[in-house]
Amino acid sequence: MKAIRNVLRTASIFxxxxxxxxxxxxxxxxxxxxxxxxNLVTIHLRIEGENGTIFEGSIATxxxxxxxxxxxxxxxxxxxxxxxxxxxxTPLAALDDAAHLEGFTxxxxxxxxxxxxxITRIAxxxxxxxxxxxxxxxxxxxxLGACHQHLEAGDHxxxxxxxxKMKHFLKLSGPVTTTVGVPLTVTVVDGATDNPMSDVSVxxxxxxxxxxxxxxxxxxxxxxxxxxRSDDCIxxxxxxxxxSR
Numbered sequence: 383m384k385a386i387r388n389v390l391r392t393a394s395i396f397x398x399x400x401x402x403x404x405x406x407x408x409x410x411x412x413x414x415x416x417x418x419x420x421n422l423v424t425i426h427l428r429i430e431g432e433n434g435t436i437f438e439g440s441i442a443t444x445x446x447x448x449x450x451x452x453x454x455x456x457x458x459x460x461x462x463x464x465x466x467x468x469x470x471x472t473p474l475a476a477l478d479d480a481a482h483l484e485g486f487t488x489x490x491x492x493x494x495x496x497x498x499x500x501i502t503r504i505a506x507x508x509x510x511x512x513x514x515x516x517x518x519x520x521x522x523x524x525x526l527g528a529c530h531q532h533l534e535a536g537d538h539x540x541x542x543x544x545x546x547k548m549k550h551f552l553k554l555s556g557p558v559t560t561t562v563g564v565p566l567t568v569t570v571v572d573g574a575t576d577n578p579m580s581d582v583s584v585x586x587x588x589x590x591x592x593x594x595x596x597x598x599x600x601x602x603x604x605x606x607x608x609x610x611r612s613d614d615c616i617x618x619x620x621x622x623x624x625x626s627r
Contacts, residue, residue: 391432395537407419421445423471423535427480430542431507435608437484438535438620443533445469448499451489458529473517473539474528490528507543516545516557521553521573542616552608552618554581559624566597568621570609582611599625 411505422444427434445459445612446469460470474490481488481504489508490499501515502508509515517524517531518540524531533539540551553576556568570579570593578593585597585607602625609618 421468421470421532422598423533423537425471425476425533425535425537427476427539428541428619429477429480429504430540431505432513432543433459433507435510435617435620436486436505436507437480439480441476441479441483443479445470445472445475446505448474448478450492450499451487454492456492456497458499458530460530460532462530471533471570472522472529473519473531473533473541476533477501477541497528498529501528501541502542504541504577509543512547513544514546516542518542518545518551518573521551539617540616545616548616549614550574550579550611551616552582552609552611554584554607554618554621556607556621556623558622559566559626560599562602562625562627563600564600566599566623568595568597568607568609569593570595579609579611579615582615584609588597599623601625602627 422442423474424440424442426440428438447455448458449455458472458474459586460472477488481550486505488501488505489503490501492499504515517528519531519539521540542548542551551573553571553573554568560566568584570582570584570589572579578591580589580591580593584595585599587595587597589595597607605623605625607621607623
């Protein structure tokens with residue numbers, strides 16, 4: 383039996399509504415294998431592909447085995463030693479949970495030397511000779527691989543395609559409610575440094591030297607804003623704004 387796992391999504395750019403599933407206890411026991419699946423945590427996961435955001439939302443995840451399309455099964459539970467009974471949530475486990483939740487697939491290559499998996503494809507975005515998938519935890523590159531890096535509750539995990547050629551990872555913030563036609567000020571910074579980012583597009587408007595842009599939303603409902611600057615930046619998190627009349 384695979385390690386017990388469960389997923390919780392609270393927000394996604396693919397839907398204006400939220401869906402939830404019951405959370406597991408913080409520690410569960412797989413009686414068949416004697417494995418303790420520990421440290422179930424809720425994190426914010428974002429996956430930025432070549433042409434758009436593949437997934438963005440909150441999920442509850444824990445360490446577990448993953449199976450590659452070629453049928454190989456490997457652990458993604460943060461263990462230093464396979465004899466360890468305690469497992470930990472990891473980036474690859476979170477990715478695998480999101481894939482099951484949203485119905486996309488991923489692929490990778492296992493390297494026995496590192497006892498880890500190198501991610502080669504997520505959904506329809508696949509690495510080539512010069513562009514690869516990068517993993518950032520709270521806007522910093524992870525120090526360990528996708529199978530070994532431990533995650534903590536509240537972490538922001540980002541899988542970004544062509545990450546190593548980008549200079550900035552955009553972070554967007556601003557009010558989450560407004561009224562039709564009323565100017566809304568949003569702010570864009572570099573997630574790693576908090577430095578303001580200029581000339582970034584948000585809702586058809588560009589940020590100034592202070593990283594701010596004024597956006598006017600002219601229809602009621604839920605609007606999903608993203609910050610983008612294609613030359614040297616990975617697009618931002620979504621800012622979901624509810625607009626009333």
